[in-house]
Amino acid sequence: MNLAILPRRGYVQHPTPIEACPAFSRALGNKVNIFIKRDDLLPGCAGGNKTRKLDFSMADAVAHKADTIITCGAVQSNHCRLTLAWAVKEGLDCHLVLEERVSGSYKPEASGNNFLFNLLGVKSITVVPGGSDMPGEMEKLAARLRANGRTPYIIPGGASNAIGATGYVACAQEILQQLFEMGLPIHHMVVPSGSAGTHAGIAVGMVGNNAGIPVSGINVSRTKTDQEQLVRKLARATADHVGMKGTFPDDAVTCFDGYVGPGYSLPTDSMVEAVKLLARTEGILLDPVYSGKAMAGLIDLVRSGYFTEGANVLFLHTGGSPALYAYLETFR
Incomplete structure (x- = not known):
């Protein structure tokens, strides 16, 4: 090893x-x-903890010459916060797909990580219902970005x-x-x-x-x-x-x-x-x-x-x- x-x-x-x-x-x-x-x-x-995972995930994104990162998580996702933050450091755009696992729990004006998503300059936030096909939702977003000439890289929830x-x-x-x-x-x-x-x-x-x-x-x-x-x-x-x-x-x-x-x-x-x-x-x-x-x-x-x-x-x-x-x- x-x-x-x-x-x-x-x-x-x-x-x-x-x-x-x-x-x-x-x-x-x-x-x-x-x-x-x-x-x-x-x-x-x-x-x-996601910084340790993103150390390797972002390296793979860079190797694939990505200019955009897409990832997903719950509405207060720590993973989404750190993915966005490291994308900022790398000079990459970042789009988030948030799963509303508890109905009505997403509040754009909320504190915590919701506040930090906007402070860090997230390019877009897509909110989907709990139980959604998250890989599928990210791939739909990736397809739209590719159609606009971008090169997106998808990091799975939790970089897991x-x-x-x-x-x-x-x-x-x-x-x-x-x-x-x-x-x-x-x-x-x-x-x-x-x-x-x-x-x-x-x-x-x-x-x-x-x-x-x-x-x-x-x-x-x-x-x-x-x-x-x-x-x-x-x-x-x-x-x-x-x-x-x-x-x-x-x-x-x-x-x-x-x-x-x-x-x-x-x-x-x-x-x-x-x-x-x-x-x-x-x-x-x-x-x-x-x-x-x-x-x-x-x-x-x-x-x-x-x-x-x-x-x-x-x-x-x-x-x-x-x-x-x-x-x-x-x-x-």
Whole structure:
């Protein structure tokens, strides 16, 4: 697995910190020692995990001589924010297709990422109903742009294909080097699991490096069965892409679906508790859609005794805190 041969743009120049969270751990009864991989501090407008994926996705777009980027996401998509921001840095136009997964949830005047889309100069926003064929909607937009002489490049939602997920294979390698330098054994890792690229990439990286660190994904939308199938499919494709032909085991993927609540992006009491508790013990902001629900899952797993007492548990913070400002009523 030689990632150096794969093209990337160099957006990630330095490792993000692995931060101990002693006050947060005490608030959970000191059953385990919690550490956070701070990918909320990655470069790019307001930070977040998609920068690692876009490092590779944008390189492919440049190689295809694209002058326009098209991508998709939910109405407060962190992925769309960062794709737009990196397109700005690359001098490329960017068009967004937003899926209104909760009817009536798109508000052009909303704060959070909606505000940032316009501030960053998005070329167009197309809003489609929940359940739409998102690849098809992006391809329709691409066809119109091609007819006008443009050269569009489509990045899938979350940059979650084998190219984008490679960013998190690299992250797994980065983590293992940091743990070696810190002299810190990690016994379990917890990641948000949504469009699957982050989860799949981390799982492939841990398997490819024989790390022996189990990775659990906390679902933000789908059932356990559906999400595990999605992650495994993408993990196999990613493993092939980075040179691990046919070597990814199904049992390297575990997901928990008990923290989704009424649906994707819809608040839960446990998410609110998790966001407030981390903010008030460690001064770290989570987001309400991904990292907040994932941390709610970690908290419950700690309280229920899922982890061995005294274990060191690493949580991957995928960023997204700008979305908090679209959920003010939830936290008041």
